[in-house]
Amino acid sequence: MTQAAPLGKIESNARHMPCHACVLRGLEKFRDFTPRELDFISGFKVNELHLPPGSTILEEQRHSAHLYTILGGWAFRYKLLEDGRRQILNFVLPGDLLGLQGSLMGEMQHSVEALTAVRLCVFERERLSELYRQFPSLAFDITWLAAREERMLDEHLLSVGRRSAIERAAYLLVFLFDRARSLQTAETGRILLPISQQHVADTLGLSIVHTNKTLRKLAERGLIRWQGRACDVLDEQGLRTISAWHDTASMNRPFI
Amino acid sequence: MTQAAPLGKIESNARHMPCHACVLRGLEKFRDFTPRELDFISGFKVNELHLPPGSTILEEQRHSAHLYTILGGWAFRYKLLEDGRRQILNFVLPGDLLGLQGSLMGEMQHSVEALTAVRLCVFERERLSELYRQFPSLAFDITWLAAREERMLDEHLLSVGRRSAIERAAYLLVFLFDRARSLQTAETGRILLPISQQHVADTLGLSIVHTNKTLRKLAERGLIRWQGRACDVLDEQGLRTISAWHDTASMNRPFI
DNA sequence: CGTCTTTTTGACCATTTTCAATCAGTGTGG
DNA sequence: CCACACTGATTGAAAATGGTCAAAAAGACG
Numbered sequence: 164m165t166q167a168a169p170l171g172k173i174e175s176n177a178r179h180m181p182c183h184a185c186v187l188r189g190l191e192k193f194r195d196f197t198p199r200e201l202d203f204i205s206g207f208k209v210n211e212l213h214l215p216p217g218s219t220i221l222e223e224q225r226h227s228a229h230l231y232t233i234l235g236g237w238a239f240r241y242k243l244l245e246d247g248r249r250q251i252l253n254f255v256l257p258g259d260l261l262g263l264q265g266s267l268m269g270e271m272q273h274s275v276e277a278l279t280a281v282r283l284c285v286f287e288r289e290r291l292s293e294l295y296r297q298f299p300s301l302a303f304d305i306t307w308l309a310a311r312e313e314r315m316l317d318e319h320l321l322s323v324g325r326r327s328a329i330e331r332a333a334y335l336l337v338f339l340f341d342r343a344r345s346l347q348t349a350e351t352g353r354i355l356l357p358i359s360q361q362h363v364a365d366t367l368g369l370s371i372v373h374t375n376k377t378l379r380k381l382a383e384r385g386l387i388r389w390q391g392r393a394c395d396v397l398d399e400q401g402l403r404t405i406s407a408w409h410d411t412a413s414m415n416r417p418f419i
Numbered sequence: 420m421t422q423a424a425p426l427g428k429i430e431s432n433a434r435h436m437p438c439h440a441c442v443l444r445g446l447e448k449f450r451d452f453t454p455r456e457l458d459f460i461s462g463f464k465v466n467e468l469h470l471p472p473g474s475t476i477l478e479e480q481r482h483s484a485h486l487y488t489i490l491g492g493w494a495f496r497y498k499l500l501e502d503g504r505r506q507i508l509n510f511v512l513p514g515d516l517l518g519l520q521g522s523l524m525g526e527m528q529h530s531v532e533a534l535t536a537v538r539l540c541v542f543e544r545e546r547l548s549e550l551y552r553q554f555p556s557l558a559f560d561i562t563w564l565a566a567r568e569e570r571m572l573d574e575h576l577l578s579v580g581r582r583s584a585i586e587r588a589a590y591l592l593v594f595l596f597d598r599a600r601s602l603q604t605a606e607t608g609r610i611l612l613p614i615s616q617q618h619v620a621d622t623l624g625l626s627i628v629h630t631n632k633t634l635r636k637l638a639e640r641g642l643i644r645w646q647g648r649a650c651d652v653l654d655e656q657g658l659r660t661i662s663a664w665h666d667t668a669s670m671n672r673p674f675i
Numbered sequence: 676c677g678t679c680t681t682t683t684t685g686a687c688c689a690t691t692t693t694c695a696a697t698c699a700g701t702g703t704g705g
Numbered sequence: 706c707c708a709c710a711c712t713g714a715t716t717g718a719a720a721a722t723g724g725t726c727a728a729a730a731a732g733a734c735g
Contacts, residue, residue, distance in 0.1 A: 242577045245663050250580040252573050267566045273573055295559050299551040302558045309565035310523045316572040317508050317529055321498045324506040324579045324624030328723070359681065368580030370724050375683060377723095391733075392681075407501050584691075615713065626692050631715060647700075648713075 181205055185284075187234060187258055187418060192345050194304075194417045203298055204419055210285040220275040220283070221262055227271060229285050231261040232419060236281035237357055241365065242273045251366040253315055254278070254339060254358075257346050258418040260308050266291055279357050286419075304417030311416065323368045326406070328377045331367045334406035336387060340396040355393040363394075381405075437461055441540075443490060443514055448601050449674050450560075459554055460675055466541040470533050477518055477531040485541050487517040488675060492537035493613055497621065498529045507622040509571055510534070510595060510614075513602050514674040516564050522547055535613045542675075557675055567672065579624045582662070584633045587623045590662035592643060596652045611649040619650075637661075 182205040187193060196204070211234070214220065220238055221227055238255040252273060255261060265271040266288045295302040318338075322331050336356065343354045364374035378394075381387045386402050388395045396402065438461040443449060452460070467490070470476065476494055477483055494511040508529060511517060521527040522544045551558040574594075578587050592612065599610045620630035634650075637643045642658050644651045652658065 240573075242573060244577065244581055248581040250577040252576055263562075264566045264570055267563050268570070272570050292555070292559065295555040299548070299555065299558065302555065302562070303548065303551050306519075306558070306562045306565055307523050309562055309569060310520045313565060313569050313572065314520055314524070314528050316569065316576060317496075317498060320508055320572060320576050320579065321500065321506040323576065324621075325500055325504040361681080365580075371681095372683090372725075373723050375681095379683075389682075617713075627713095628693075628715085629691050631713095632691095635715075645714075 180211065182208060185234070190258075190346060190348065192416060193258060197300075200298060200301060203294070203301070207286050207290055207294065207419075208284055209287050212283040212285055214277050214281045214283065216277055216279050216281075218277040218281070220277055220281070221265065221271050221273075223271050223274045225265075225271050226269060227262050227265045228288050229262060230266050230288055230291065231286070232284040233257050233259050233261065234282040234284050237278040238275050238281055239278055239362065239366075240273050240275050249365045250368065251362060253312065253319065254342070254366075256342050258416070260305065260419065262288075263305065263309060278362070301417075301419055304419055307417055319366075328367070328369055328373060329380060330406050331369070332363065332374070332377045332381060333386070333402040334408060335363065335366055336381075336394060336396055337399055337402045337406060337408055340399060340402075353395070355390060355395055357393050359392050360389075436467065438464060441490070443674060446514075446602060446604065448672060449514065450672065453556075456554060456557060459550070459557070463542050463546055463550065463675075464540055465543050468539040468541055470537045470539065472533055472535050472537075474533040474537070475530060476533055476537070476539070477521065477527050477529075479527050479530045481521075481527050482525060483518050483521045483527060484544050485518060486522050486544055486547065487542070488540040489513050489515050489517065490538040490540050493534040494531050494537055495534055495618065495622075496529050496531050505621045506624065507618060509568065509575065510598070510622075512598055514672070516561065516675065518544075519561065519565060534618070560675055563672070564674070575622075584623070584625055584629060585636060586662050587625070588619065588630070588633045588637060589642070589658040590664060591619065591622055592637075592650060592652055593655060593658045593662060593664055596655060596658075609651070611646060611651055613649050615648050616645075 182188070182201050188196075209229075212231075220231065223242065233255055235257055238261075240252040240255060241249055242252060243249050255275065261275055261283075262271070264273075294305075322334050326334060339356050339358075340354060343356065347354065360374050360378060361371055363378065364371045367374065369377070378387065378389065381402070382389065384401065386396075386398045386405075388397055402408075438444070438457050444452075465485075468487075476487065479498065489511055491513055494517075496508040496511060497505055498508060499505050511531065517531055517539075518527070520529075550561075571594075578590050582590060595612050595614075596610060599612065603610065616630050616634060617627055619634065620627045623630065625633070634643065634645065637658070638645065640657065642652075642654045642661075644653055658664075
């Protein structure tokens with residue numbers, strides 16, 4: 164999960180890998196598509212983008228002509244207050260859709276930044292209505308993804324609004340660990356969350372100092388370890404206990 | 420907006436008002452539907468429910484066979500932590516869709532409670548896929564509504580995570596005031612937000628005591644007034660200034 | 676190695692919570 | 706119309722959580 168950070172800009176309009184061969188298709192997490200669906204999606208895809216860590220993928224108040232699916236790497240959605248306070252809204256992992264809000268309502272209401280090097284599948288916003296007309300099943304999937312995002316936000320809001328600092332931190336880390344694991348393939352090694360404590364702070368709505376002290380406590384109890392600029396989850400169950408996590412039955416998900 | 424509270428249970432399967440004559444249709448806020456769309460929606464609708472304030476409309480971890488559109492009254496979505504801490508996620512006003520998450524993913528992940536007496540339009544969850552197959556335009560609208568909910572949650576998360584108590588309170592009140600006003604008809608009088616300070620506290624992630632002191636400050640500055648069990652917004656612009664609100668161009672919205 | 680970023684710490688301050696009452700507004704029954 | 710019961714709004718004081726400031730330590734990177 165923690166790829167080495169490529170340098171400079173990699174804008175390579177890399178070879179257009181056909182969707183049938185998409186790496187993500189193989190993961191059991193994703194639902195199977197029919198050949199017809201795959202053909203349409205292949206045509207829907209206009210490009211494949213590679214961006215280095217720190218790149219701005221989408222920017223608040225901008226109109227974006229595109230929709231993206233993340234193929235590889237991590238990113239995060241965030242909003243800023245005028246004086247610079249930043250709130251991270253959610254993290255974006257492979258299979259997630261980006262830019263739907265902007266596509267439906269014009270202007271983006273949040274920004275998205277790459278956390279690691281990122282591979283994106285680019286879709287033409289214009290053809291979204293065509294997708295709705297011709298492939299109800301895919302339209303349904305898009306709604307499903309939107310509902311899933313909403314569910315994550317609900318949970319996150321509960322966390323920031325009502326959990327204590329240590330509960331929040333524990334919750335966030337298992338949440339991310341879980342998401343990362345659900346995308347794991349055979350070769351994926353140890354799962355490291357590619358985030359800094361500043362990211363954690365901005366996600367939890369805490370100051371960086373207090374975040375550090377909180378994470379320190381989790382580390383002292385042997386639940387996590389800070390590795391370079393990533394977090395290593397050592398005791399998932401321990402974190403769950405602290406955060407009062409309640410298991411959500413997971414089911415196969417679509418992605419386009 | 421603050422209806423008198425009907426007593427007992429009003430389960431009246433009230434006369435099935437045809438969707439063409441729906442009160443909400445008239446509001447300019449909503450996009451116009453084609454006759455075909457209206458016919459379909461009329462068939463999609465299986466019932467109309469009236470519930471008294473305090474009713475539980477949907478409950479976390481339950482499966483609901485229905486989707487609802489609020490025709491009149493206010494409700495709120497919330498989640499609970501095991502020890503009872505409550506976080507209100509968002510408010511639900513006329514035209515809003517309820518239960519989509521449950522429809523798409525089985526179990527509800529949050530509960531919904533009526534704030535005032537409420538009138539609901541009931542749809543059959545089963546026929547949702549039919550809607551997607553036959554009416555791409557309506558499918559699109561559902562996605563639009565989901566994206567809109569996500570946008571509200573993003574904003575709310577920014578608030579709870581990064582705004583101070585007084586900024587949050589100001590933000591919430593203008594937000595609600597704005598939503599209420601956008602549904603206003605000619606006859607609607609003064610807009611009163613039908614919420615208690617406990618609701619405000621649970622929305623902002625603050626204690627009831629601190630919420631009270633914060634609202635008190637807003638009242639002392641002449642921005643709001645607490646009226647019975649409702650809030651009267653006296654100085655919208657003043658609240659906007661405090662909350663660092665940035666105008667979001669509003670556009671016509673769909674509802675089903 | 677030297678620089679730059681990120682993590683850690685300590686001391687002190689501010690906001691927010693908790694606890695404990697009191698007050699006010701509404702609704703009820705007599 | 707009034708006393709009583711409730712729920713929701715207010716207050717004050719003490720305690721706790723989390724924030725700010727400043728600086729040092731530890732890695733990461735070239």
